Amino acid sequence: MRRSWVRQLPVNVAAVVVLVATVFPVYWMVVTAFKPTTDINAATPQLLPLHPTLGHFRDAIGVDGFWRYWRNSALVSVSAVVLALVIGLMSAFAVARMRWRGRKGFVLMVFIAQMAPWEALLIPMFIIARDVGMLDKLSMLTLIYFVATLPFTIVTLRGFLAAVPPELEEAAQLDGASRFEAFRRIVFPLLAPGLMSTSLFGFITAWNEFAFANALIIKDQGNRTLPVWLSSFSNVFGTDWGATMAASTLFMLPVLAIFLVLQRRVTGGIVAGAVKG
Amino acid sequence: MLTDAPPRPRPAAARTARQSRRAPRVAGAWPYLLVLPTVAGVVLLLVYPLVRSLVISVQHFRIGELIRGGAPFVGLDNYRELVGSAEFWQVIARTLVWTVVNVVLIMVISTAVALMLARLGRRMRLAVMSGLVLAWAVPVLAATTVFQWLFQSRLGVVNWLLTSVGLDQFEGFAWFADGAATFTILVVLVVWQSVPFAALTLYAGLTTVPDELFESARIDGANARQTFRLVTFPMLRPLFGLITSLEIIWVFKCFAQIWAVSQGGPSGATTTLPVYAFQVAQSLHKYDLGAAISTFTVVLLLVVLVPHLRHLYRNEGAQA
């Protein structure tokens, strides 16, 4: 089966091109973050950080409130994801395992909700938040991110649930376990990887979100999130591309970490859902 | 999942009979209780804002009304103003071009990358997949910032590269001053961000196609193109459908990247529908017109995706 080296050459060249194209922007960001400013401003860009420095990271972290914004973002994202997982799992279970009148309508609603153009709802959302006294509140952001990620969560979790044979549960129930117990003991462990990978998408959506965070946090600026802070970078750091890139790197890190752990399961889950459906 | 899809339209009696036959699957109020929080969330934070938006779109609702309240009803005036404005139709056309260009590029490149991954040796494949994951993991705003830095006119590495291969006209070239150039950069950015998800998913799908199918295609003397057309694509059609729909939604709704890079400029060259709605509402304080644009956005998305939704809906029937 081993193909000859010559026949493989074009594919490998293509692979290198793809690799460079995908990695270079990220590489350039990280490298710039480690270069001293004089090297960044040099007429001939250097591909390697010849004089690596942590100065830009110190600048970025040293900016007033960095950790606070970081913490806000993490808090909002994680809460939204946990909420979406719990409530999404309930719905996914109802859709995948139960028969009831209105099920198709519900699924259609979920599909349509998945397409919702959220940015178009900024103004009504602002008015609603104002009228119920939820402006400047991280909890309002959490709720919005929760609903924004919920449809996707339901669709993927349902795919994972469908992959678990119902017979397993039925067998447990025959052995005298209650339905909930059967789910908890048999299905849930099998579902855990699916839950983790689904949470990734929710986390990224929430971690990235800018428009609502920008529009709904007005007076209490201690409640800002990282993306809003990052967007005001050109103002905060001025010409300091080093600090800007350092901050972007720090912004990327948590997502990257979770990603590396979960990536394979995510694509697997989507394929499972789509091919089966 | 199960094969006993009932004939449509199903007689009510038949359904009852079947349900009673599978009694454990009927759980009374339970399913409704389980989906209740979802329905409540969607109604309160999606349907209700949409209704509010619809109401605003038939009012005279500007900065004064936002602050003081008491917006008067003006019927379809806002819609009339929109439909009568040449700019609006330009934006619609641009949005369609934007969506088509991006989605086609994303699908073509992703398919090519997925097929390539399947043919690579183990190590190279791992390297490329890691690269894809890396690009995928970069948050939208960070990626946007990086691309601005790459294409910066004085110190940007892209201009340096182009100049050093002899294209002197790129010395200090201001990418973000030119409409077509800015549009191109945004396409590159969005494609760069979207390909990893599509390519990795397609590749994962490819690995589920039984080897025997490729084997027999080869024995039948099919070349690579025929194999793709006759074996790979038909097997992965649902997956292609799903990914294409997802990409259409994501590209069409794409806002943060465009806003951060160009705010829809220069001279509106990158103003797509979501950007336009934001501009009209937030910069010009014409919340009523912005709401009318939102209505158009929702309707347009629904129309574009009706085939997909119908497919999904029909599958629901087959699955139940």
Next chain:
Amino acid sequence: MKLRLVAAPAVLALACSLAACDSGGDAPSASGSPEPAALTVWFMKDSFSDDIVSTFESDFEAAHPGTTLDIQIQEWDGIGQRVTSALASKDAPDVIEVGNTQVAEYAASGGVVDLSDKVDDLGGSDWIPGLAEPGKIDGKQYGIPWYAANRVVIYNKDLFSVAGITAPPTTRAAWIDDTTKLNAGGNQGIYLPGQNWYTLAGFVWDEGGDLAAQDGGTWKGTLDTPEALAGMAFYKQLQALGQGPKDSDEANPPQADVFATGKVAQIISSPGGAVAITKANPKLEGKLGFFPIPGKEAGTPGAVFTGGSDLVIPEASQHQELAYEVVKALAGEDFQTAMAPVMSYVPNKTSYASVLAGNEGASAMAVGAANGHATPNSPNWAAVEAKNVIKEYQTKALTGSDAAGDAAAASQQITEILNTDS
């Protein structure tokens, strides 16, 4: 002093107990002065040096025991949206700094407290009109004049002497000659970003043109008149004598930071920009000079845009009486006379102007102020700014080949925006 120190804890305790049971109103307390509260104040980025801001904060807090000021610095990007959201909210910042080209729109929106009955208390008869007029709608005063400034040329004295230039230029021709000389040896003659539209406006006014003209009730954008095109042509000539990005404005990157590298001979800025420069690079202290933007002929300074800020109190402020105390302090003699020489700003009253005597930046500014202009007086003008109409026109004219065509398109856009009813 001692007395106050002793009294403070008691007052503080009282304030806390009051705040705890306070239901959010701003009813005056028994003594007639407003109850202490935590106030939020919005200043714009780079309006004042950190020193001035923190001194004001501690002075005000000392004079109003129990009250705390949270002074938040706002970015210019997207400020229209943020101020509107704040005005529309139920718990707005208590005092907001608003640019004098934008105050009319907010005043007309109904979200800002009418301060007409305070004008006498503030000595409003002496206010400079460039700030008082935009803050006034239908005879009611909503915006309280705060400070004004117009643009001058800030130059690097070292680079001027190296280039052998002994006296700053006073005509456009001499200015171009000098700048050409300075634009050598790795230095930039002038750092002029392509989208510095206030500067373009000045050149257009120099030629006798304008940004827009009102005829009867209707507005018309006038960037495509021969006068306005001549202004743009000069802008292009000057802009080429340095490496200012053609597709960006003076805030991105902040031009003070660029100048602070020491390799830029001139920038066009309000004299207060010098504070940001020396903050970024303390070595430039004492090496900064100022001269009025040269006009077409010696003896006539170049036309300038009179910029500045007003202060407004949102209707949604929970502490309007205390907010007024803040406004009064910021618009009052102590603050005005203290900040004007440091920031090289024109104070809000003509009678305070004497504090600027001997201030190099301010005297350059005063020369230019004699030829001061304003943007078209329409509540819709803010929308022209928000849509970046002029900025994008500048970039096109600088990078393209059909300035007249671009100007006609931009004028058309201005016409449309100014003639929409809000």
